[in-house]
Amino acid sequence: MNLSVQNKKNRGNSHRGRFDIIADILEASHNGTKKTYLMYHCNLSFKQLRGYLDFLLKKGFLWRVSNDGNPDPRLFTTTDRGKEFLRAYKNLKALMK
Numbered sequence: 001m002n003l004s005v006q007n008k009k010n011r012g013n014s015h016r017g018r019f020d021i022i023a024d025i026l027e028a029s030h031n032g033t034k035k036t037y038l039m040y041h042c043n044l045s046f047k048q049l050r051g052y053l054d055f056l057l058k059k060g061f062l063w064r065v066s067n068d069g070n071p072d073p074r075l076f077t078t079t080d081r082g083k084e085f086l087r088a089y090k091n092l093k094a095l096m097k
Contacts (some may be wrong), residue, residue, distance in 0.1 A: 019089060021042060021044070021052060021086070022052065022056065022061070022089075023044055023085075023090075024042045025038055025049075025052055025053075025056065025062070026056070026061060026062070026078045026083075026085060026086050027078075027086060027092045028041045028042060028080045029062060029076050029077055029078045029082075030076060030077065030078050031077065032065045032075045032076070032077045033075065033076055033077070034074050034075060034076075035049060035053070035074060035076070038053075038076070053076065056082070057076075057081055059081075060079055060081045060082075061078065061079060061082035061085055062073060062076045062077065062079060062082055063076070063077060063079050064076060065077050080085070
Protein backbone atom coordinates (compact mmCIF):
# COMPACT_ATOMS: atom_id res chain seq x y z
CA MET A 1 0.00 0.00 0.00
CA ASN A 2 1.38 3.38 -0.99
CA LEU A 3 0.95 5.85 1.88
CA SER A 4 2.22 8.90 0.03
CA VAL A 5 -0.72 10.92 -1.14
CA GLN A 6 -0.33 13.49 -3.86
CA ASN A 7 -2.88 15.29 -5.91
CA LYS A 8 -2.35 17.24 -9.09
CA LYS A 9 -2.01 20.50 -7.18
CA ASN A 10 0.95 19.27 -5.11
CA ARG A 11 3.05 17.73 -7.90
CA GLY A 12 5.71 20.22 -8.82
CA ASN A 13 3.34 23.13 -8.32
CA SER A 14 4.98 26.24 -6.95
CA HIS A 15 1.75 28.22 -6.48
CA ARG A 16 1.39 29.72 -3.05
CA GLY A 17 -1.71 29.21 -1.02
CA ARG A 18 -3.63 31.89 0.87
CA PHE A 19 -1.78 31.19 4.12
CA ASP A 20 1.59 31.40 2.35
CA ILE A 21 0.72 34.82 0.95
CA ILE A 22 -0.57 36.05 4.31
CA ALA A 23 2.66 34.88 5.97
CA ASP A 24 4.72 36.69 3.30
CA ILE A 25 2.82 39.93 3.92
CA LEU A 26 3.09 39.68 7.70
CA GLU A 27 6.78 38.81 7.53
CA ALA A 28 7.49 41.78 5.26
CA SER A 29 5.49 44.17 7.47
CA HIS A 30 7.43 43.85 10.73
CA ASN A 31 8.96 47.34 10.68
CA GLY A 32 6.32 49.47 9.00
CA THR A 33 6.10 48.87 5.28
CA LYS A 34 4.50 50.68 2.36
CA LYS A 35 2.00 49.07 0.01
CA THR A 36 4.36 49.34 -2.95
CA TYR A 37 7.08 47.40 -1.16
CA LEU A 38 4.58 44.71 -0.13
CA MET A 39 3.24 44.47 -3.67
CA TYR A 40 6.67 43.84 -5.17
CA HIS A 41 8.13 41.83 -2.30
CA CYS A 42 5.14 39.48 -2.16
CA ASN A 43 4.69 39.40 -5.94
CA LEU A 44 1.04 40.50 -5.89
CA SER A 45 -1.01 42.79 -8.07
CA PHE A 46 -2.33 45.95 -6.45
CA LYS A 47 -5.86 44.51 -6.50
CA GLN A 48 -4.71 41.29 -4.80
CA LEU A 49 -2.70 43.19 -2.21
CA ARG A 50 -5.62 45.49 -1.41
CA GLY A 51 -7.83 42.46 -0.74
CA TYR A 52 -5.27 40.87 1.54
CA LEU A 53 -4.60 44.13 3.40
CA ASP A 54 -8.32 44.68 3.99
CA PHE A 55 -8.65 41.12 5.31
CA LEU A 56 -5.56 41.37 7.56
CA LEU A 57 -6.61 44.75 8.96
CA LYS A 58 -10.11 43.47 9.78
CA LYS A 59 -8.71 40.35 11.48
CA GLY A 60 -6.25 42.40 13.54
CA PHE A 61 -3.09 40.88 12.00
CA LEU A 62 -1.93 44.24 10.59
CA TRP A 63 -2.43 47.82 11.58
CA ARG A 64 -1.63 51.20 10.13
CA VAL A 65 1.35 52.93 11.69
CA SER A 66 0.43 56.08 13.61
CA ASN A 67 2.25 59.36 13.16
CA ASP A 68 1.33 62.00 15.74
CA GLY A 69 -1.88 60.16 16.57
CA ASN A 70 -3.04 59.96 12.95
CA PRO A 71 -2.71 56.65 11.14
CA ASP A 72 -0.55 56.86 8.03
CA PRO A 73 -2.55 55.05 5.33
CA ARG A 74 0.67 54.15 3.52
CA LEU A 75 2.47 52.26 6.31
CA PHE A 76 1.49 48.87 7.71
CA THR A 77 3.01 46.83 10.53
CA THR A 78 2.40 43.36 11.95
CA THR A 79 0.47 43.21 15.23
CA ASP A 80 1.12 40.78 18.08
CA ARG A 81 -1.76 38.70 16.74
CA GLY A 82 -0.09 38.68 13.31
CA LYS A 83 3.18 37.57 14.89
CA GLU A 84 1.30 34.78 16.66
CA PHE A 85 -0.09 33.66 13.28
CA LEU A 86 3.45 33.65 11.84
CA ARG A 87 4.74 31.46 14.69
CA ALA A 88 1.89 28.98 14.21
CA TYR A 89 2.36 29.01 10.43
CA LYS A 90 6.09 28.28 10.72
CA ASN A 91 5.45 25.48 13.24
CA LEU A 92 2.91 23.85 10.92
CA LYS A 93 5.26 24.13 7.93
CA ALA A 94 8.01 22.50 9.98
CA LEU A 95 5.70 19.59 10.82
CA MET A 96 4.94 19.07 7.14
CA LYS A 97 8.59 18.54 6.16
